[in-house]
Amino acid sequence: MNSGLGQGFSILQHDDSNSCRFGLAQSRVLYARFITWNNIMDKIDLRVRIGSLELKNPVMTASGTFGYGQEFYPLVDPGQLGAVVVKGLSLKPRIGNPPPRIVETPSGMLNAIGLANIGLERFLKEKLPWLENMNAVVIVNIYGHSVAEYGEVAAGLKGVAGISGIEVNVSCPNVECGGMAFGTDPEVTARVTEQVLKNSDKPVIVKLSPNVTDIRSVARAAESAGADGLSVINTLTGMVIDIEKRVPKLANLLGGLSGPAIRPVALHKVYQVVQAVHIPVIGLGGIVNHRDALEFLIAGARAVQVGTANFMKPTATLDIIEGLRVYCEEQGIARIEDLIGTLEVN
Amino acid sequence: MNSGLGQGFSILQHDDSNSCRFGLAQSRVLYARFITWNNIMDKIDLRVRIGSLELKNPVMTASGTFGYGQEFYPLVDPGQLGAVVVKGLSLKPRIGNPPPRIVETPSGMLNAIGLANIGLERFLKEKLPWLENMNAVVIVNIYGHSVAEYGEVAAGLKGVAGISGIEVNVSCPNVECGGMAFGTDPEVTARVTEQVLKNSDKPVIVKLSPNVTDIRSVARAAESAGADGLSVINTLTGMVIDIEKRVPKLANLLGGLSGPAIRPVALHKVYQVVQAVHIPVIGLGGIVNHRDALEFLIAGARAVQVGTANFMKPTATLDIIEGLRVYCEEQGIARIEDLIGTLEVN
Amino acid sequence: MIDQYASVRFNEKVAQETFLMGLESQEIANKAEPGHFVMIRVSEGTDPLLRRPFSICSVEGENLFLILYRIVGQGTLIMSKAGKGERLSVLGPLGRGFEMPQSEEVPILVAGGVGIAPIIFLAQRLGSHKALLMAGFRTSDEIVDKKVCGLLDYQISIATDDGTAGHLGFVTDLLEDHVDSNKKETPSVFACGPTPMLKKVAALTQSRGIPCQVSLESLMACGVGACQGCAVQAASAEKQAYFHVCEDGPVFYSKSIAWECLA
Amino acid sequence: MIDQYASVRFNEKVAQETFLMGLESQEIANKAEPGHFVMIRVSEGTDPLLRRPFSICSVEGENLFLILYRIVGQGTLIMSKAGKGERLSVLGPLGRGFEMPQSEEVPILVAGGVGIAPIIFLAQRLGSHKALLMAGFRTSDEIVDKKVCGLLDYQISIATDDGTAGHLGFVTDLLEDHVDSNKKETPSVFACGPTPMLKKVAALTQSRGIPCQVSLESLMACGVGACQGCAVQAASAEKQAYFHVCEDGPVFYSKSIAWECLA
């Protein structure tokens, strides 16, 4: 189903506006070649390695934008994705922030969901079995109120089959150490990372905040602490005001900016982090189509995550996978790993 | 001309898309009221004070987006603006970066102009007289390679009539102290500020970089050093890659992100800075229409600057001034100063 | 849940700033029930970014579903310009629709403004021999004609804020009048409209012990329960603190909502 | 410099992916000279954000100017959908146009692809009794008809990359042929097209000492000299390091450009 002619064609037709940048002529060429090369296409190797994790392709969902993996089914079969990163889980369920929780902004959106989640226990009981059944590679995004709690969540995942990795969200706004987000302090980031590693038997990916002066120093701190990989970036902090009522549009006042608006910022941070560390980097922030995804891979990300784009287009992830395949074919790239980090800089 | 019926109407017609958020019905109402209240409107007091500087209205141009004030003439008469902030000037002319220097991004753009400018001397000789003649309030944005050079540029402006203030750009990427931008370090920011103040007889406004973990500490440093005001924000750093050629789209690799995409980030930084300091704050970042401008004023900015929007719509500044007038009238606000900082937060 | 490009068959102005759009989709037309909604992508660009939710207001034949919408901002303005044959990305049908009334109940359908959209679909399903329909508008120019609604057989009670048609006042006045002067009936209320109206309907029905279902609105990003952006506070008696309008609703029993928290 | 909403009088496909748009503006039509361009805002939203530059390719009557454009991306795709009567925000006329040839010179106009746009305007002004016109296209389907160009009286020499019409090869072959076999003429070249073509034209004319004006393209934000985004490197003999295409150009004497720096 994933490599059939019908599907390939529908992507070229339905891909979102940015694909216009192809020019019509070009996508026609693509389509023509697509038919010709159809056999070859199956042979393009989209597998990537994130440390010990081998993924069938480099496209994952971003935490918080794809629920627990089931919400977009049957439009998206999670088993076809590189991995599914589920909504950030805490030890106990959290009800989240009062509404309004989201607001649209130019080419982006702010969210202040407040890490609403069903808690570790219910996730394992109610959500994980289905994902396992679908053969999904599951990465659990975790969150704690304190360094210790991060460890507890990790411990709760220990030995659980069907979970391939842990993504540590260190960019939450209200925490222990003086109201300063964990992820903006290299030292605290390191401590959280160590704590999770100590309690875990899975690859640990640390998800970095972009709201820092020098993301490289936070990245290096996580690396030194033993992180297996880094996800870059979480949302930028932002705010919108209702000028009629003169109140913030989000009940929480500030929110996290995501979507295409932040893509250039995300790409630059990814590039910076790739230069600064030796562990694999997963790039995200504003990726909508395969062309956007390619920018991150070329900059050196070994995989990408798709967040807000799922709201614009539920099948964004699948379309990106297919688009990557077509691009590799077009460019004569047999293995997508050969593309990673090929940016030429004078 | 600025308060005539024709002009008022044209704003309601021509205002950019965001004004759609009014809903058609509402703009029709506005228009109807506009006729009725036309007399009253002239009486709305749009003047604001930035320290010792009194402006006829709170709308300025942002440095680098309005040339030396003459480029959009006769579409925009600089004398009608709150102030004109000219392109960043250095002591000697600078040719700037190699092209490509700009690239469009979703609801934004990246620029890496490289502070190309004609230098202080030519500005004073060739550009300033015209601005003076137009009765424009001129703020000169300055830039130096070293703390000392900032002082020299300021000294070069000392005693020059026709210049109402200095805006210090401390967010340039390649400088003395270890490649770290001045504006991301509170201490260096303070030193630059002091140096400029020492050499200047004009109000000194320090323009802050958003690319920091805690903009408040930089803001406080500038305040303590004696700054008369702060402009918040300069561009976010970002990057775009050409996936065909696998090179950065900007010759300079990284660029500064501006435009509506960054507005929520800018607004939040402005809000943070307003809470942190006592000196006036000028808000900017992605302001396109009067509704955007109002968000910044309500958040506590005493004035706003309009940058990238000048490219979308040369008369953006004038339309915003008129839009503020209409809003004040609608809301029964006699003096725009009464609106500043009226955000209600639970 | 279907995600497809649906062709616009028509897109006509039917009242002041109000449009009726017919979209071709056999799959959606087939599955739609009163109260369901669709998420429409209004632009292929990234501004506006998010899809816009609209109630399905009718299904015609095998192949067509209708939405009735009001221009309130950028997205709906763009939609109003869509021509015949244009293809819009549509996700749906989504949400939990209305539960049908018990056979002994008299369904009273109460609509405010363009909130009439899901009510039209429900009214069509219930039939005029059974249901009563009351609709409030700001002014007569905003009234959507019965013909347009496919509700020719209905006797619709109208209220307008400015008295330019029907009762001068609110549709809730009509509702109150009716239930208080027909105490022998076993009414069941179905309402959609602006929040202040719904609050009034909720209070009115609650105080009289009348069952009431409301279709709520909320800002939405995903429409399918993935983002948790569309939360509304649940009444304290409920087991959960927040409902998600897209997944738990948009139709709720009014007693399960914490109305005091709604703006 | 005019900033106004201009009404689309027509917007027709005239060749493969190539459209001709007529825009109503007395002011712009009046002031336009060959080589001038306009900046068009293609969307009222913020994506795409920036205006798009287009050469004025003709002026008809008092009130109408024309642009000829090719769909290459998001902006031009949106433009291609603009219907008659739609109003587009237009800023112009902008830039420095072509300098007219001396009376003794034979103007040779050389166009590549949609780069023919400013050349058409120039050709109309010069008249066929004076000027020669050579145009290259990738393939015959991309050729814009003489009638459409308002150049019926011209004998246009055509080259196509694939040989489907005219000379099989580049338009620069035609230029080279012509100047080398008409050595007694005093030619003056005017060119617009893709950069590789212009580079060739520049080299060809430079080596033969033929004066040559080219219309360059560049990414632009403001179009009026305010942003300095549209820089192109000047030849080392020039007094300044960079020109701004919008203000110093888009038409330049080819010898003043540092061609080796152009991608």
Ligand SMILES: Cc1cc2nc3c(=O)[nH]c(=O)nc-3n(C[C@H](O)[C@H](O)[C@H](O)COP(=O)(O)OP(=O)(O)OC[C@H]3O[C@@H](n4cnc5c(N)ncnc54)[C@H](O)[C@@H]3O)c2cc1C
């Ligand atoms: C389940 C559901 C069903 C709906 N059914 C219909 C329908 O059948 N017909 C119809 O006309 N509208 C319906 N709406 C409302 C419709 O989604 C909004 O009017 C639309 O999204 C506005 O988009 P816009 O871009 O034009 O306005 P925007 O520019 O986004 O906003 C304009 C104004 O409308 C407000 N607004 C935006 N979205 C919503 C929303 N979802 N709910 C309430 N206010 C909002 C904004 O706060 C703002 O003040 C429904 C909403 C939901 C959640």
Ligand SMILES: Cc1cc2nc3c(=O)[nH]c(=O)nc-3n(C[C@H](O)[C@H](O)[C@H](O)COP(=O)(O)OP(=O)(O)OC[C@H]3O[C@@H](n4cnc5c(N)ncnc54)[C@H](O)[C@@H]3O)c2cc1C
């Ligand atoms: C002075 C001037 C006059 C022009 N006159 C014409 C004309 O008469 N007819 C015409 O069809 N085009 C003309 N162009 C080019 C035209 O501006 C671009 O094709 C258009 O901006 C592309 O917009 P888009 O949104 O469709 O493409 P985008 O999505 O922005 O880009 C698609 C592709 O085109 C490239 N591109 C974008 N803008 C330019 C540009 N300004 N120059 C070169 N490449 C670009 C991009 O790098 C990308 O590869 C002119 C450009 C300039 C500077």
Ligand SMILES: Cc1cc2nc3c(=O)[nH]c(=O)nc-3n(C[C@H](O)[C@H](O)[C@H](O)COP(=O)(O)O)c2cc1C
């Ligand atoms: C509604 C929403 C909820 C999110 N929840 C989480 C979360 O629980 N944990 C987390 O690490 N990131 C969360 N994020 C951040 C995303 O995973 C991602 O880092 C960010 O949105 C940038 O990617 P995008 O631009 O592709 O959306 C959330 C984002 C959105 C929009």
Ligand SMILES: Cc1cc2nc3c(=O)[nH]c(=O)nc-3n(C[C@H](O)[C@H](O)[C@H](O)COP(=O)(O)O)c2cc1C
């Ligand atoms: C093309 C361009 C050139 C700029 N040049 C300068 C400059 O010389 N000095 C400066 O302080 N800021 C400069 N800026 C930043 C703007 O003044 C402003 O801070 C930023 O663009 C955010 O505002 P906006 O989103 O309204 O454009 C420049 C911005 C752009 C887009």
Ligand code: FES
């Ligand atoms: S809109 Fe995403 S959960 Fe309801």
Ligand code: FES
């Ligand atoms: S486009 Fe701004 S200076 Fe040329």
